[in-house]
Amino acid sequence: MRRFLLLPSIALLAPAALRAQAAFDRTKVPTLPPAPRLVLPSVATSRLANGIGLQVVSQREVPLVQVTLSITGGARLDGDQPGLASFTARMLTESAGGKDVNELQNAIAFLGATLNSSASWDAFTVSLNVPRRSLDAALALMADVVQRPAFTSADVRRQRDLRAAGILQRRDQPGAIATLAFNGIVFPAGHPYHNPADGDSAATARLDSARVRAFYQRAYVPSRARFIVAGDISTAEAATALASHFGSWSSAERPAPVTAVAVRPVSNTAGRVFLVDKPGAAQSIIVIGAPGVSRLSPDYPALVVMNTLLGASFSSRLNTNLRETKGYTYGIGSGFGWQPLPGAFRISSGVRTDVTDSSLVEVFRELRAIRDAPVDAGELARGKAYVALGIPGSFETNGEIAGQLAELNQFGLPLSSVSAFIARVNAVTAADVQRVARRYLPVDRATIVVVGDLAKVRAGVEALKLGPVTQLEVTSVAK
Amino acid sequence: MTLRRSLAIAALAVAPALAQAQAARLRVPYTIDTLPNGLTLIVHEDHSVPIVTTNVWFHVGSGDEKPGRTGFAHLFEHLMFMGSQNAPYPQFDRLLEAAGANNNGSTTEDRTNYFEEGPSSSLRLMLWLEADRMGWLLPTMDKPKVDLQRDVVKNERRQSYENQPYGLVADVLPHLMYPPSHPYSWPVIGSMADLSAASVDDVKDFFRQYYAPNNATLVVAGDVHPDSVRAIVREYFTEIPRGPSITRPAPPAFTVKDTAVTLEDRVQLPRLYLNWHTAKSTHADSPALQLAGYVLAGARTSRLTQALVYSGELATAVQAYNDAKRLDGDFSIVATARPGKGLDTLQAVIDRQLERLAAEGPTPRELEQARNVIEAQFLRSIQTVGGKADQLNEYYYQTGQPDGFQDDLDKLRAVTAADVQRVVRLYLQAPRVMVSVVPQGKQALAATLKKVTQ
Numbered sequence: 001m002r003r004f005l006l007l008p009s010i011a012l013l014a015p016a017a018l019r020a021q022a023a024f025d026r027t028k029v030p031t032l033p034p035a036p037r038l039v040l041p042s043v044a045t046s047r048l049a050n051g052i053g054l055q056v057v058s059q060r061e062v063p064l065v066q067v068t069l070s071i072t073g074g075a076r077l078d079g080d081q082p083g084l085a086s087f088t089a090r091m092l093t094e095s096a097g098g099k100d101v102n103e104l105q106n107a108i109a110f111l112g113a114t115l116n117s118s119a120s121w122d123a124f125t126v127s128l129n130v131p132r133r134s135l136d137a138a139l140a141l142m143a144d145v146v147q148r149p150a151f152t153s154a155d156v157r158r159q160r161d162l163r164a165a166g167i168l169q170r171r172d173q174p175g176a177i178a179t180l181a182f183n184g185i186v187f188p189a190g191h192p193y194h195n196p197a198d199g200d201s202a203a204t205a206r207l208d209s210a211r212v213r214a215f216y217q218r219a220y221v222p223s224r225a226r227f228i229v230a231g232d233i234s235t236a237e238a239a240t241a242l243a244s245h246f247g248s249w250s251s252a253e254r255p256a257p258v259t260a261v262a263v264r265p266v267s268n269t270a271g272r273v274f275l276v277d278k279p280g281a282a283q284s285i286i287v288i289g290a291p292g293v294s295r296l297s298p299d300y301p302a303l304v305v306m307n308t309l310l311g312a313s314f315s316s317r318l319n320t321n322l323r324e325t326k327g328y329t330y331g332i333g334s335g336f337g338w339q340p341l342p343g344a345f346r347i348s349s350g351v352r353t354d355v356t357d358s359s360l361v362e363v364f365r366e367l368r369a370i371r372d373a374p375v376d377a378g379e380l381a382r383g384k385a386y387v388a389l390g391i392p393g394s395f396e397t398n399g400e401i402a403g404q405l406a407e408l409n410q411f412g413l414p415l416s417s418v419s420a421f422i423a424r425v426n427a428v429t430a431a432d433v434q435r436v437a438r439r440y441l442p443v444d445r446a447t448i449v450v451v452g453d454l455a456k457v458r459a460g461v462e463a464l465k466l467g468p469v470t471q472l473e474v475t476s477v478a479k
Numbered sequence: 480m481t482l483r484r485s486l487a488i489a490a491l492a493v494a495p496a497l498a499q500a501q502a503a504r505l506r507v508p509y510t511i512d513t514l515p516n517g518l519t520l521i522v523h524e525d526h527s528v529p530i531v532t533t534n535v536w537f538h539v540g541s542g543d544e545k546p547g548r549t550g551f552a553h554l555f556e557h558l559m560f561m562g563s564q565n566a567p568y569p570q571f572d573r574l575l576e577a578a579g580a581n582n583n584g585s586t587t588e589d590r591t592n593y594f595e596e597g598p599s600s601s602l603r604l605m606l607w608l609e610a611d612r613m614g615w616l617l618p619t620m621d622k623p624k625v626d627l628q629r630d631v632v633k634n635e636r637r638q639s640y641e642n643q644p645y646g647l648v649a650d651v652l653p654h655l656m657y658p659p660s661h662p663y664s665w666p667v668i669g670s671m672a673d674l675s676a677a678s679v680d681d682v683k684d685f686f687r688q689y690y691a692p693n694n695a696t697l698v699v700a701g702d703v704h705p706d707s708v709r710a711i712v713r714e715y716f717t718e719i720p721r722g723p724s725i726t727r728p729a730p731p732a733f734t735v736k737d738t739a740v741t742l743e744d745r746v747q748l749p750r751l752y753l754n755w756h757t758a759k760s761t762h763a764d765s766p767a768l769q770l771a772g773y774v775l776a777g778a779r780t781s782r783l784t785q786a787l788v789y790s791g792e793l794a795t796a797v798q799a800y801n802d803a804k805r806l807d808g809d810f811s812i813v814a815t816a817r818p819g820k821g822l823d824t825l826q827a828v829i830d831r832q833l834e835r836l837a838a839e840g841p842t843p844r845e846l847e848q849a850r851n852v853i854e855a856q857f858l859r860s861i862q863t864v865g866g867k868a869d870q871l872n873e874y875y876y877q878t879g880q881p882d883g884f885q886d887d888l889d890k891l892r893a894v895t896a897a898d899v900q901r902v903v904r905l906y907l908q909a910p911r912v913m914v915s916v917v918p919q920g921k922q923a924l925a926a927t928l929k930k931v932t933q
Contacts, residue, residue: 024714026565026607026610026611026715027565029566029570029574029604029607030603030604030607031603032578032600032601032603032604033600034600035578035579035598035600035601036529036598036599036600036702037529039529059527061527062858062862063858064858064859064862101779101780101789102780102785102789105778105779105780106778106780106844106848109777109778109779109780109848109851109852110844110847110851111851112851112852112854112855113855114855129859130855131855131858158789158792161792161817162788162795162817164818165748165795165817165818166795168747168748168818169644169746169747169748169795171747172644172745172746172747173643173644174642278745280745281642282637282641282642283634283637283638283641283642313576314572314576314582315569315572315573315576320569323631323634324569324627324631325627327626327627327630327631327634329631329634330631330634330635330637330638330639350634350637350638350642351634352634352637381577382573382576382577383576385576385577385578385579386576386577386579388579389578389579389580389598390579390580390581390597392528392529392530392598393528393530393581393596393597393598395528396528396530396862396863396864397862397863398862399862
């Protein structure tokens, strides 16, 4: 199959001289030229006078500018208030800078801009995308949102009610229930990833302006902030524009400490099964996984290649088996959570109710197969090429460039590490793949979650004897 | 030097003063020509990132199916990846992945598209694979392939409809909106029964009718040279024979009555769907309808969002949009109630806002905001070679002019407040199809049928 091995060997079978004459031979896979070399965007790095870091990538073709502000922190700072960080982020784009929410939102929309604020588990992000011609006016609004949010009681109450309704609606979504259950089990209470980033209904009911304002003052601090600008703008223009809107941003508060996390994820020594009943569900959601590994691990490139072959490409073993061969699912995938604190490895899929147990059997068959035997040379080459050659396509738009930089920043990695990553991917061997599969895949210690019609699937799943079975209620998982 | 980015929209860069001025002219340079077998080729050259995309539109969708055999065009979308004579299963996906490329496809009522995207070095492979399945799919088509992808599509249906809250509305709405003889009267994905009924011969007949070069348009966009693309396309596609010419009978005329239907679903909150027939995509009223959708619910301060979510605090969210297709358009308003609220209350607020907009029209500032946002959204849609290829194909299919989007943006600029007022009166006060989705056993929360005031 694939390219490093397969295509060159095909090239030998179809010499150029033959192809040039007469009709070409349609039965031969075409010979491809060498792939283009990756040329990374050039990033200009500087600081504003108040110390805020700035990275600028100029690209002139589209009259759009992306401005991304990242602040280290995120839901890790929630403490005993799950959802506080993401709620605060949501409140930034309500009333701000002396404008009520209508005036502010009207002004943003009038410029053709999008201005969004969010919190992940590990960082806050405020993201502006705007036609070049409206950049200055949009930055003024962004500065209001970041530095002068109002947090009025009326805004907080309204958004709190909306959030409560959204949390209620999670109960309608089997996929969300499965994810909530899995995270709640693998990451125990006290671990930042235990709670959903948008919290639960009890914590939501306690949200008020005072809590939100106090959190904002501890968390939104310039000393933890960095801007990334990508688009139709020069380095100097970007620095000037940001200095004029953010140069005087300072914080009187001491930043909340981002403390080390003492609670570790739960690594089982044996499998265990959690069932959630959704009577009448048209399919079952299955999640199989375990605590993962740091992205800064030297095994990272081998893990990416291994996971590509296992479940992160269309032709991966899991998708080929469960979708293309058996017809059990519309799609199945696997992945490691590459967050600053190691996330989980998980396989997830929606499968036909009547083959819920058979699907689990096939998932474990594939986990064992990639652990017990080395991948063949063609498959390995395909996976490596798919990862390495796909990278230029992930730097196409302003938003993608800013996103790639922001992600690297989270790990303290320079942009040049992308080239190094490609070289390391190309050096991965079949033995490496097998080694990381043995070390990191949870063949005998998986946490397994099944959300479906238990009257139909429970007996089959129990008969597999994958581990002790616990039933969870929807209302306690999505609480 | 930087690599990336994607536009290559030359003139785009001009930046007129914001609010009122005419927006810059967008230009996506392209070449177009047609092979003797009828295949249309459009090439857009853009060397900003070393990637290429190929994007084939077959002008066939669920609207070309027959009652009792629905879901075919979409089932076909799946079968097109199942191997052809010279690239047997599973080579299509594997060869592309080995070249660092991705692929996918999608189906609507009107068309099916297939696209690949990867490093520019993979162009020849993409075109060879596309040619092989356009010309040599049937020799390898057999019952096991059809059976397997039929199962996959049924799984897709479970995942996207049956197991999604409110998912069954998409299944019911086409039947409520159109008479059974109309090509839009069934959902694109088809029914479980029709999917079960499809035979290999049905599949082969459908392919021979519609999947021919004269019913297809191929766009190649990205880090390529048009002359070289044309040479490769001629080499690979020329010998594929032209298919039968396609005549499509005019859809039947029909009248719509005010209709109210209630579905019970496993949901926490009731949701209201209001739907009107509007006009086909090329109709002169389409830009005004698009603007009406924005003025009603496009921004957090839009009229319905204000009335239902912000000041009224009756709904958690509301959307409004005009979906203009080749034969007809539908305008939809979808609102989800807050806990404790019934759908009659939401409906009354929506009706009041529609009456207001019909009576007064949008303010100049609302109109200008809507135009600015829609233009910016279009710009964002053509930031990628994939997005540009899809727009070139779409506009060629709908208007014969691959870069016809500039005309649309001009028309959008020309829409007046009176135009918006007129289309709201003409289309959104007409009879409509209303669907209430309520939690099981909570029929009392549904909206009830009543005559819309004119």
